[in-house]
Amino acid sequence: MLLRHTPKEITERSGLTINPAKTCQPIGAMYAALGIHGCLPHSHGSQGCCAYHRSTLTRHYKEPISAATSSFTEGSSVFGGQANMMQAINNIFTVYDPEIIAAHTTCLSETIGDDLKQIKIKAEMEGKIPPGKEFISASTPSYAGSHVTGFSSMVRAMAEMAVPTGKKNGKVNIIPGWVEPADMEEIKRLANLIGIKHILFPDTSGVLNGPLSGEYKMFPDGGTTIAELKSTGDSIGTLALGEWCSADAARYLDTQHKVPCSILDMPFGLMATDRFIDALRTVAGKTVPDEISVERGQLVDMISDMHQYLYHKKVALVGDPDQLIAMTEFLVSIDMQPIHIVTGTPGKKFEKRIREITKDMDCEVKVKAKGDMFLLHQWIKNEPVDLIIGNTYCKYIARDEDLPFVRWGFPILDRQGHQYFPTVGYKGGLRLLEKILGVLMDRKDRDDPEEKFELVL
Amino acid sequence: MAIATKKKLVQWDPTEIKEELLKKYPPKVARKRAKQILINEAQENETPEIQANVRTIPGIITMRGCTYAGCKGVIMGPTRDIVNLVHGPIGCSFYAWLTRRNQTSAGPDGENYMTYCFSTDMQEQDIIFGGEKKLARAIQEAYDLFHPKSIAVFATCPVGLIGDDIHTVTKNMKEKFGDCNVYAFSCEGYKGVSQSAGHHIANNQVFRHIVGENDEVKPGKFKINLLGEYNIGGDGFEIDRIFKKCGITNIATFSGNSTYDQFASAHTADLNAVMCHRSINYVADMLETKYGIPWIKVNFIGANATAKSLRKIAQYFADKKLIDTVEKVIAEEMPEVEKISREVRTRTEGKTAMMFVGGSRAHHYQELFNEMGMKTISAGYEFAHRDDYEGRQVIPDLKVDADSRNIEELEVEADATRYNPRKSAKEMAALEKAGLKFKDYAGLLPDMAKDTLIIDDLNQYEAEKLVELMRPDIFCAGIKEKYSVQKLGIPMKQLHSYDSGGPYAGFKGAVNFYHEIDRLVNSRVWGYMQAPWQKNPQLSASYNWE
Ligand code: SF4
């Protein structure tokens, strides 16, 4: 037993988090920043945070993750890190020459009270930012929110780059939220099929799923360009996917530049994808091409084909709010029973949404925001499930409780393919179903006594 | 196309390469970096010394981590029956959760908290009003849930700034519990220039709070401690296997797969064998001063180095039976090792390697590459000090700067009742005379060829340049460097946490390593960088349908 000390009996904890279901803000900011073309993310704090974020992103995406740090020492921690940041800006533009630096704070620089907006003004005055180059920043203290909040804050910083010209560009902004590079690609494919001109930001496709060709590009070909970001204020509207990841930026463009927005769920599963496609065709005033309707029909077909195996299977879920909301809805829609749902990210709204989605299920549903995986494990011990879906850390629970396990979310440290195969959209739905059925049937084949073991299932 | 056009620099001139590395830097940065790049044994060096353990330059993409990573991640991470509780916002704790590949076995007592991540997950109000109360609650909750022998508390950056007195909180909790040792580490990330400061903070506290807590005499003969071995990929398991076969008793490993009780009993061993000089040499010194246990440097990376280290241990105990057993074990283990190395050498001989890791690994792993006939053409440490490069004789001359002053040096004296020199002065002198060197480490430089490049705190830009210019057959560093190097078409092996596989220590480890490097440098994948139409972009003839 790997988590042998986890007791079944649940006790109240007010000081201790065990096996967190979230991590800290800056890593989200770093991931988002990598979705800007020619961007070097910068961590304003001591170097350890940056090393950890880079390592974790590298392990998940299996791609180089470049990011710089202000490398605070004790002195900078006492007197503030402005001098370090100035030096860093100079070194970065001289040595790496990115188009843009996207800086975020850490707990340390936030606690000291460093103000990156202020520092930027000073750097500009001193001519440290070369002409034509950009510097944006987000405040990302990890003693509030989670990695999701940090992601959202950096996406908002991107939206703040908008410089409206007063002339509409005929495009729709799509904010995909923290999804895989392949998901971003899939979202673009769907938008293109419908024939919508769009600006997707951030866009890590072409950045974090790059080819191996003997050439290392510190700034790969992908990513939303600065020109695109500047023109988001001229777009006809914004579709923000995910309240937690994307709404803040969309609302900013709405209130600041009168770019109207709709906040949708992330398009995982049948119904959320339906709503996304419907929104796309409505804002663009186009008809949905048959190709997409066929894809939808294929997903419905697969749901019907698999229904007998999935029906009323109980599921434990852990991950981030936007993803979990869509996934819970998907599972409910295919008559599975998500009964334990935990996110580490705070937000009562999350629990409320999950309650709404699961209200017609005829079994008890436990849901917690600001929870941890220790609690999830205890819930499972008290009421077992047939399947667990979550990031790699779930494998310890899965092994101890002998549960089928589908890896989905962040981080995935022990499997590959998530960068390349989308789980958004109808095609993504097919992949999710394939994975779910795969682990359930593998289990059945493993456990069935010989006389029940069958060729055709 | 990079591959096809850029020829490998066989006859490269190290001075030119050094210039090339520094060319793009702003003058201040170039001056600083110049001192951290040394051409081995070359006259051109302005000073014969290398600058190390100095600050990282803001904005220059470093390979280094922080003090907390060295303390919680490296040293205390692999302790299995201590509840390691991180006091701070969630991230620092999350990233150190199972991400180093320290293997652990729960042992007969079944206690193993390695798989857990404990944090106080500080929130805004804790930062504003102080987090001591929350910390005390967290310790209490951990105690109530698990009743561990010991709870260790680690401070992350904000904790130091807001002034939480973690040492008083832990002291009070320890007194309250009575049966659980609770102590804290002030290992805020900004405390030092690298992980190295964290190793020191961790080791000091282990020495202060745990070592010497259990006087019970453990069974077994030839008792040693293995210092600076972290059981990455099961290295420690392999070394323990060999010890057992030789009849050597390992009282405590600092700190791979270690337990509280191992640390507590460390003072009952009769010899300290130091693997990673950087992370722990001072503990060996303290154990000698306080308890009279001598120390020798060992290295179990490389089959020959393993044999040599075993012989050193046997020589120390000067026991005929032990000496014979050690020889017998070596004779038993070596044939398989030699068989594989002979086989692999046909494919690896003459290939080149670069290594930029750790405090010792960039030195130790050269043994394995040598055994495969591979040359190390450039190496350096991420967080070592000058003595790890140049040898311990430079220790008295090391400058104490603002950053190293931060790190406490424990004042240790001989223990009133337990100090017991394991060997008399005469015996020690005789052993020295017979060639067994105590407290001795000559560092990396003497083992590197003339004109090789030694680079301290190599950064991403320099790494990329170096690989481009010198095109080694393999590059070794950490996870952050892995994919940028591989994009250039050069295989990369992680030598901190090994990407996969292991153990690489001892005899079986050597065999694993030979196979692994053979696999990497001879993988077919490096030949697929270009598609046929990229190799021959011009259409010279029409397609032949036949
Ligand atoms: S200090 Fe804050 S920003 Fe840095 S790793 Fe820890 S939680 Fe994350």
Ligand code: SF4
């Ligand atoms: S906050 Fe400090 S202790 Fe935590 S990872 Fe960052 S540098 Fe290290």
